[in-house]
Amino acid sequence: MLSEFNLIKQFFKRDRPGRADLGIGDDCALLTPSPGMQLAISSDMLVEDRHFFAGADPVMLGHKSLAVNLSDLAAMGARPLGFTLALALPAADPHWLAGFSRGLFALADEHGCELVGGDTTKGPLNICITVFGELAPGHALRRDAARVGDDIWISGTLGDARLALAGYLAETALPDEDHAQAAWRMHMPAPRVALGLALAAQPVAHAALDISDGLVGDLGHILAASQVGATLEVDALPAGPVLARQSLELQRRFTLAGGDDYELCFTAPAANREAVLAAGRQSGTAVTRVGRIEAEPGLRFVSADGAPLDLALSGWDHFS
Ligand code: ADP
Ligand code: MG
Numbered sequence: 001m002l003s004e005f006n007l008i009k010q011f012f013k014r015d016r017p018g019r020a021d022l023g024i025g026d027d028c029a030l031l032t033p034s035p036g037m038q039l040a041i042s043s044d045m046l047v048e049d050r051h052f053f054a055g056a057d058p059v060m061l062g063h064k065s066l067a068v069n070l071s072d073l074a075a076m077g078a079r080p081l082g083f084t085l086a087l088a089l090p091a092a093d094p095h096w097l098a099g100f101s102r103g104l105f106a107l108a109d110e111h112g113c114e115l116v117g118g119d120t121t122k123g124p125l126n127i128c129i130t131v132f133g134e135l136a137p138g139h140a141l142r143r144d145a146a147r148v149g150d151d152i153w154i155s156g157t158l159g160d161a162r163l164a165l166a167g168y169l170a171e172t173a174l175p176d177e178d179h180a181q182a183a184w185r186m187h188m189p190a191p192r193v194a195l196g197l198a199l200a201a202q203p204v205a206h207a208a209l210d211i212s213d214g215l216v217g218d219l220g221h222i223l224a225a226s227q228v229g230a231t232l233e234v235d236a237l238p239a240g241p242v243l244a245r246q247s248l249e250l251q252r253r254f255t256l257a258g259g260d261d262y263e264l265c266f267t268a269p270a271a272n273r274e275a276v277l278a279a280g281r282q283s284g285t286a287v288t289r290v291g292r293i294e295a296e297p298g299l300r301f302v303s304a305d306g307a308p309l310d311l312a313l314s315g316w317d318h319f320s
Helices: 004-011 058-076 094-110 160-168 176-187 193-201 215-226 248-257 270-283
Strands: 038-047 079-089 114-122 126-135 151-155 208-211 229-233 263-268 287-294 298-302
Touching (some): 004 094, 058 094, 058 176, 058 208, 151 270, 160 248, 215 248, 263 270
Parallel strands (some): 229 298
Antiparallel strands (some): 038 126, 151 287
16 A cells, blocks of 8 residues: 555656745645736535546546636636645555546646645545636636626537536437547536636636536626626527537527536626637637626526527526
8 A cells, every 4th residue: 555655756746847936745835926916716626426426537537626626717817826636535546546647737737737735635535626826916807797788708618518417317318429529528628727818818808707507507606796687698508519419408408507517607898899709719719609797687598589588487497
């Protein structure tokens, strides 16, 4: 059995100069933010049988554990600096640890985000990461910053991760290739860090968050914090390529109330439409305008021709 010290040394401590003044090995890590910048800090925990299935592929788990955290930095418009990793492991399995650290560091290196410390203990598999990022004071994309008249935008596509879950749970029959493609979206989300940075730079956007629990619920957080309402054009929502081959009913359900998407939902003044599209191009991320922020409280749905859709009447009340 690997000792805790050897496990950290073998799988998590890297022999290369990093951004931190002091990384893994002391009681604390030391990190200096760029002069004048504000720190953005967030934690996300992944628990076996709650956030992932027992026996999940360790490489993908390493990726996803960090991806969901980087997604929070992206949603704030922050640049990733570093992260800590608190791990509870049932056993020190070298095969699992090698895969997990490979998936973790591949994504960390892509974003220049350094592992600076953590904690390791024996216990039911549980992965908790805390990320640190930086941004210019006043530029954070906060949930309380939506304004009446703002457009509502979505990055990328929605619903394929939820469709993959439906496949695993046998709620929906999917051809193997479709399921594999959708499952990639579920296991390997791409945090929209470059888009978040581009939106926060001017700033171009007002409010933003990342969609983890489904668009309706998550957009509801922006509406509540900003004390506004909204209308969503349901059929403008960008469905994932696999979901787009399913029924309109399923497309509406999983784009509106899926989960595990890790796309950004953000609001921006209508005068910034060109700037939003430019931020999308600059970051190589598709952006789609899907609605509008309004003074009237609540969330309304309309079809492509602008006709009101009463989704509650067609079995839709369960996502509120
Ligand atoms: P302490 O006794 O201060 O809690 P530990 O023995 O838990 O320290 O950890 C030793 C060093 O290894 C610390 O710098 C800690 O941040 C780091 N560390 C522990 N577990 C991990 C991990 N899973 N990933 C990265 N660094 C870790
Ligand atoms: Mg410790």
